[in-house]
Amino acid sequence: MNESIRTPASHATTTLAPDAAYGTARSGDTRAGDRPSGGAAPSSSPRPAGHPPVKNGRIGVLIVNLGTPDGTDADSVKKYLKEFLSDRRVIEETGLIWKLVLNGIILRTRPAQKGRDYEKIWNTEKNESPLKTITRSQSDMLAATLAPVDGRLLVDWAMRYGNPSIESRLDALKAEGCDRILLVPLYPQYAAATTATVCDETFRALMRMRWQPTLRVAHPWYDDPVYIDALARSIEEELAKLSFVPDVLIASFHGIPKEYFDKGDPYYCHCAKTHRLLRERLGMDEDRFRLTFQSRFGRAEWLQPYTDMTVKALAESGVKNLAIVTPGFTSDCLETLEEIAGENAEIFHHGGGENFAALPCLNDSTAGMDVIRNVVLRELKGWVDG
Numbered sequence: 001m002n003e004s005i006r007t008p009a010s011h012a013t014t015t016l017a018p019d020a021a022y023g024t025a026r027s028g029d030t031r032a033g034d035r036p037s038g039g040a041a042p043s044s045s046p047r048p049a050g051h052p053p054v055k056n057g058r059i060g061v062l063i064v065n066l067g068t069p070d071g072t073d074a075d076s077v078k079k080y081l082k083e084f085l086s087d088r089r090v091i092e093e094t095g096l097i098w099k100l101v102l103n104g105i106i107l108r109t110r111p112a113q114k115g116r117d118y119e120k121i122w123n124t125e126k127n128e129s130p131l132k133t134i135t136r137s138q139s140d141m142l143a144a145t146l147a148p149v150d151g152r153l154l155v156d157w158a159m160r161y162g163n164p165s166i167e168s169r170l171d172a173l174k175a176e177g178c179d180r181i182l183l184v185p186l187y188p189q190y191a192a193a194t195t196a197t198v199c200d201e202t203f204r205a206l207m208r209m210r211w212q213p214t215l216r217v218a219h220p221w222y223d224d225p226v227y228i229d230a231l232a233r234s235i236e237e238e239l240a241k242l243s244f245v246p247d248v249l250i251a252s253f254h255g256i257p258k259e260y261f262d263k264g265d266p267y268y269c270h271c272a273k274t275h276r277l278l279r280e281r282l283g284m285d286e287d288r289f290r291l292t293f294q295s296r297f298g299r300a301e302w303l304q305p306y307t308d309m310t311v312k313a314l315a316e317s318g319v320k321n322l323a324i325v326t327p328g329f330t331s332d333c334l335e336t337l338e339e340i341a342g343e344n345a346e347i348f349h350h351g352g353g354e355n356f357a358a359l360p361c362l363n364d365s366t367a368g369m370d371v372i373r374n375v376v377l378r379e380l381k382g383w384v385d386g
């Protein structure tokens, strides 16, 4: 078994031993016995001659995050960015001009520059990015909390871009006997650029399978009370640790081009609802708790208000104490640790601000794991009753 798949140690995978040759399977048997065997199976043997052993009866849970480069060197970052930025769900403009810009400009300059940013946040102990460390830990912790619920459950993790790939982990889950898989794109708010592309990639892998597992995809959880409560509790705890009281708190979400919203992507509305519910739960007004969008890329308009411009304007208007929370990120990553805690802190101080805090994402905290576990158990209903 691949080391990343976590399962209760005591549980043995069911190995199907179909007891009938082609066309004679008993009602209730799986179709594992459907391979023509060249003759009826001897009654003493449960498996037709030449029939391979088939593992099944298990239920996989595959959590999937965005992905990250394998290293901070320009080649690793280039490989990752090329895969990411060639995805039509991410960059919908696919014409010749975009290809020239991507290959002629972006992939020549951005990898070295972003590699330096990744270096600032890299997990040197494990030689990987924090996104990978945290996603693996979420998978391990989820497996531990699900083990008592149902021994058939197997938990694994994958990345949409880079490693471990979705295809490799689906194959591994199948090889372990998972004939049902719950796919959990780790995005509380749905966007075509994130959730849909995880589904696209999963179905591409399934297209190559003769015997596909039954698949479920977790619904986004942007307004789930467990999620809102976990965010609120985490914010309250983190604010209590600070040496200052923020005048303003910003909820900063990753942006998307405004054009995607105009074409019907629900992402903005999901973010706005998370923000409103959280604001109500925290008892703050709209001036004190702002909604902004970060990580703009390219020249087109993205969702507004922009985080960096809001931070600058707040500092210049005399706000001295600022905290930023990033509820759309299931784990800390380049966009939170470098862009928010690094770049935006600098913008704030440069504009005259004094105290700045970037609050941690839910990550693999107890509250964070409560959220993921709640989503998973909700989506497993009917497959697992516990």
Ligand SMILES: C=CC1=C(C)c2cc3[nH]c(cc4nc(cc5[nH]c(cc1n2)c(C)c5CCC(=O)O)C(CCC(=O)O)=C4C)c(C)c3C=C
Residues within 6 Å of the ligand: 066, 067, 068, 069, 081, 084, 090, 091, 110, 114, 129, 131, 187, 191, 193, 194, 254, 255, 256, 257, 267, 295, 297, 328, 329, 332, 333, 334, 335
């Ligand atoms: C260019 C278009 C991009 C869209 C659209 C986009 C949407 C989007 N992204 C996330 C989450 C993350 N993005 C991260 C990094 C990142 N994002 C883009 C571009 C788009 N994202 C790029 C090019 C990069 C790489 C870094 C860079 O070159 O700037 C990350 C961090 C990954 C890490 O390794 O830590 C996350 C997470 C969401 C949620 C989203 C839309 C809703």
Ligand SMILES: [Fe+2]
Residues within 6 Å of the ligand: 254, 295
């Ligand atoms: Fe992004």
Ligand SMILES: [Fe+2]
Residues within 6 Å of the ligand: 269
């Ligand atoms: Fe709407």
